[in-house]
Amino acid sequence: MRRILYLVLANAVMLLMVYSFSASLSSCTKEGPTGANGQNGTDANSWCVMCHTTANMDAVQAEYVTSKHGIAATVAEGNRNTCAACHSNEGFNEVWRTGWDTTAVNNAIATPIGCPTCHGGVHLNFDTTQGFDYALQFTDPFRERFDSSTISNLHGTSYLCAKCHQARLPSPFPTSLLLTDSLKPSSYRYGTHYGVMANMLSGQGPFKFPGSLPYDNDQHTSVAQCADCHMAKANGTQSGGHTWRMKNDDGSEHLDGCKKCHPSATSFDINGKQTEIAALIKQLGDKLHAITVNGVTLLEVDNTGAYTGQIWPSTTTAVMIPNKYAAAMLNFQFAMRDKSNGVHNYKFTKALLQNTIDAI
Ligand code: HEC
Ligand code: HEC
Ligand code: HEC
Ligand code: HEC
Ligand code: HEC
Ligand code: HEC
Known part of the structure; x- marks a missing residue:
């Protein structure tokens, strides 16, 4: 129909x-x-012609080719059926229709994410009272991979981004948070995978250790779309628009999106919240790294001493670890791989980190 x-x-x-x-x-x-x-x-x-002029389409194209979405490396493993859903045009086009987490088979010809990956739909209306229609493919709530709950508290075009920018299901999954139950991580890559932003913005996925702080969402969950911040008016091909980047080439911050709602913002670190969250991430990392189980130290460090987010070095043989530490480790990955130091959902990120630190 x-x-x-x-x-x-x-x-x-x-x-x-x-x-x-x-x-x-x-x-x-x-x-x-x-x-x-x-x-x-x-x-x-x-x-x-607000949108359909050659000049505008050329500008969008110029922004797009600088984004990691379209580069060949993104699609490098896009032909594997466990990766294709988020790393290729064909994979995404298949799974948003089937609702599966993987494509049915490995796809020999996978092409990079491109205009038709996100815009493959047609205009459904031209009624601006309902907001702009960008002829997008997918804008619906969906069942997340991590714990099978449904992400339905975002809005607008965020579901499109969230379908790919969500955590993957770790194997094995810590179903209880007891110190007495244990599991053996599948490999040193055990965890959420990288794109956990939607879980953090919606406050769904991470393990909610009981603790002193309530798991409330910040107002961004209900008022800010991914595009409000990441697709604010483009600064050439450096940030915003179809580059999706929040920072310019020289590292300065693209604040146009923030200023729509925080008119006096001078940095992302509004009220020092990023500084506060960065310190909590470090604190949880330090606490996990001080733990040794069955002769193995948790959390790999790189040669600068920084945490990579991996559970242990690739050369380490997997050992049994208590469920509670596995869950705390996954929460650390959620906070770190979110990459916004709390901007996405400050209140939730703070509760997650503080309660996890207190629980282990
Ligand atoms: C649920 C969607 C999803 C699936 C499935 C998925 N990825 Fe990703 N992957 C992402 C997203 C989103 C990012 C980008 C995160 C970011 O920029 O912070 C990413 C990033 C990466 C990166 C870059 C990491 C970095 O540090 O820059 C590699 C490599 C990668 N994925 C490999 C894979 C492989 C291999 C598979 C299959 C085994 C896979 N991915 C499956 C969504 C997914
Ligand atoms: C990762 C998903 C994604 C990809 C890939 C993508 N777009 Fe978009 N595009 C969007 C979203 C989301 C919006 C709505 C932005 C907003 O809400 O402000 C949009 C808006 C637009 C607009 C209207 C706003 C403007 O800047 O004029 C045009 C035109 C457009 N896209 C063209 C393209 C073209 C051409 C390509 C390929 C070069 C492309 N898009 C690739 C997600 C995407
Ligand atoms: C707010 C921006 C915007 C406006 C306004 C807009 N479009 Fe689009 N349109 C898009 C985007 C984005 C795409 C998908 C990108 C692509 O296919 O290049 C698209 C795709 C299309 C397509 C191909 C897909 C389809 O729906 O069949 C047609 C045809 C089209 N637009 C016609 C129109 C017409 C006619 C109008 C005016 C009545 C219009 N558009 C107004 C952004 C817009
Ligand atoms: C089809 C899956 C998919 C969709 C839809 C998608 N992304 Fe991505 N995104 C990725 C992957 C995969 C990467 C990482 C590529 C890599 O690191 O190799 C990525 C990277 C990014 C980056 C890092 C960009 C850079 O160039 O450094 C940002 C920011 C981002 N995405 C935001 C968004 C937003 C906002 C939306 C929604 C408008 C969105 N993405 C939609 C899969 C997707
Ligand atoms: C309230 C504004 C805001 C919203 C809403 C938002 N982001 Fe972000 N995001 C940021 C900021 C700011 C950063 C970078 C923080 C920094 O670099 O200090 C960031 C970082 C990221 C990164 C890492 C970028 C990189 O260069 O590696 C990705 C990917 C990303 N966000 C994706 C998303 C997705 C997907 C959504 C929606 C599910 C989203 N964001 C919603 C503000 C936002
Ligand atoms: C669509 C509107 C909107 C956009 C866009 C937006 N914010 Fe917000 N933001 C809010 C609202 C509303 C609150 C809650 C205000 C409060 O509690 O005082 C908030 C709260 C915050 C907080 C927590 C502040 C505190 O003191 O609790 C931070 C940090 C923040 N925003 C950063 C950003 C950054 C950085 C950007 C741009 C990358 C941004 N916001 C974009 C609406 C927005």
């Missing part, structure tokens, strides 16, 4: 394009979509 609707709409849109094209030829103005409250509609030409 929905597909038929798509086809009907696609045809209608094509007609509208032909219509507006001939309109421009005869240089008379035709009406576009009806305005709100029975006001006159916008002229279809000026409406469509």
Whole structure:
């Protein structure tokens, strides 16, 4: 049914394009979509070309080619069925439809994430009272991989990003948080994988050790979309827009998105919250690193002494560890691999870190 609707709409849109094209030829103005409250509609030409000009599409393309989304390395393992869903165009196009976590088979020809990965849909309406329609593929709540709960407290276009930027299911999974139960991590790579941002923004996934701080979400969960911050007006091809980067080439911060809601912001570290969260991440890391189980020290350090997020060096043979330490280790990965030092969801990140530190 929905597909038929798509086809009907696609045809209608094509007609509208032909219509507006001939309109421009005869240089008379035709009406576009009806305005709100029975006001006159916008002229279809000026409406469509807010986005559909060669100059704008070229600018978006120029931003896009600098993003890691489109580079060949992103797709390097995109043909494996356990990776394709988030690392290739074909994989994503398959799994958002099937609802599976993996593609059915390994895909020999996987191409990088590109415009049609996110925008493969058609315009469903031109009613601006409902916000802009960007012809996106996927904007629905979904069952997350980590603990099978449904992520449904985000809004707008965030679900599109969240479908890929979510933690993967570690094996084995610590079902109880008891010190008496133990498990053997599958390998030194045991954990959440890298893109945990959606779990942190929604406050779903990490292990909620009982503790002194409540697991409340900050207001970003309900008012800020990923795109509000990451796709604020582009600063050339350095940050914002379709680069998705929050920092410019010289490391300075792109604050345009923040300023929409925090007009006086001068850095991401609003009220010192990033500094506070960075210190808590370090504190949890230090506490875990001081733990030795069955002759193995938890948390690998690199040659500068910084935590990599890996449970132990690749040369270490896996040992049994208590569930509680495995869960604390996974929480450390959530906070560290979120990469925002609490900007995504300050209150939740603080409760997660403090309660985990207190519990181990
Ligand atoms: C649920 C979606 C998802 C799946 C499945 C997935 N990845 Fe990723 N992966 C991501 C995201 C999102 C990032 C980027 C995170 C970031 O930029 O912080 C990423 C980043 C990476 C990176 C770069 C890490 C770095 O430090 O820059 C590598 C390498 C990688 N993934 C390999 C794999 C491999 C191999 C598989 C399959 C075994 C896989 N991924 C499966 C979502 C996924
Ligand atoms: C990772 C997903 C993703 C990819 C890949 C992507 N887009 Fe977008 N695009 C979005 C989202 C989300 C928005 C809505 C942004 C907002 O809410 O401000 C958008 C908005 C747009 C807009 C309207 C805003 C503007 O800047 O004019 C255009 C045009 C556009 N995309 C074109 C493209 C083209 C062309 C490509 C390929 C070069 C592309 N997009 C690749 C997610 C994506
Ligand atoms: C807010 C930005 C925006 C506006 C306004 C907009 N579009 Fe789009 N449109 C997009 C994006 C983004 C895509 C997907 C990117 C791509 O395919 O290059 C798209 C895709 C399309 C497509 C191909 C997919 C489909 O729906 O069949 C057509 C045709 C199209 N637009 C027509 C129009 C027409 C006609 C108007 C004016 C009535 C319009 N658009 C207004 C952003 C916009
Ligand atoms: C189809 C899966 C997918 C979707 C959808 C997706 N991403 Fe990504 N994203 C990735 C992968 C994979 C990487 C990492 C590539 C690497 O490191 O090799 C990444 C990297 C990033 C980065 C680091 C960019 C850089 O160039 O350093 C940011 C920021 C980001 N994504 C934000 C977003 C936002 C915001 C959205 C939604 C508008 C989004 N992503 C949608 C898979 C996805
Ligand atoms: C309230 C603003 C805000 C929202 C909403 C937001 N982010 Fe972020 N994000 C940031 C900031 C700021 C940073 C970087 C912090 C720093 O570098 O100090 C960041 C970092 C990241 C990174 C690491 C970037 C890199 O260069 O490696 C990724 C990937 C990312 N966010 C993805 C997402 C996704 C996906 C969503 C939605 C599920 C999202 N973000 C929502 C502000 C936001
Ligand atoms: C769509 C609106 C919106 C955007 C965009 C936004 N924020 Fe927020 N932010 C809020 C609201 C609302 C709060 C809760 C305010 C409060 O509790 O005082 C908040 C709270 C915060 C907090 C916690 C502050 C505290 O004292 O508890 C930090 C840190 C923060 N934002 C950083 C950022 C950064 C950095 C950006 C840009 C990368 C950003 N925000 C973008 C709306 C937004």
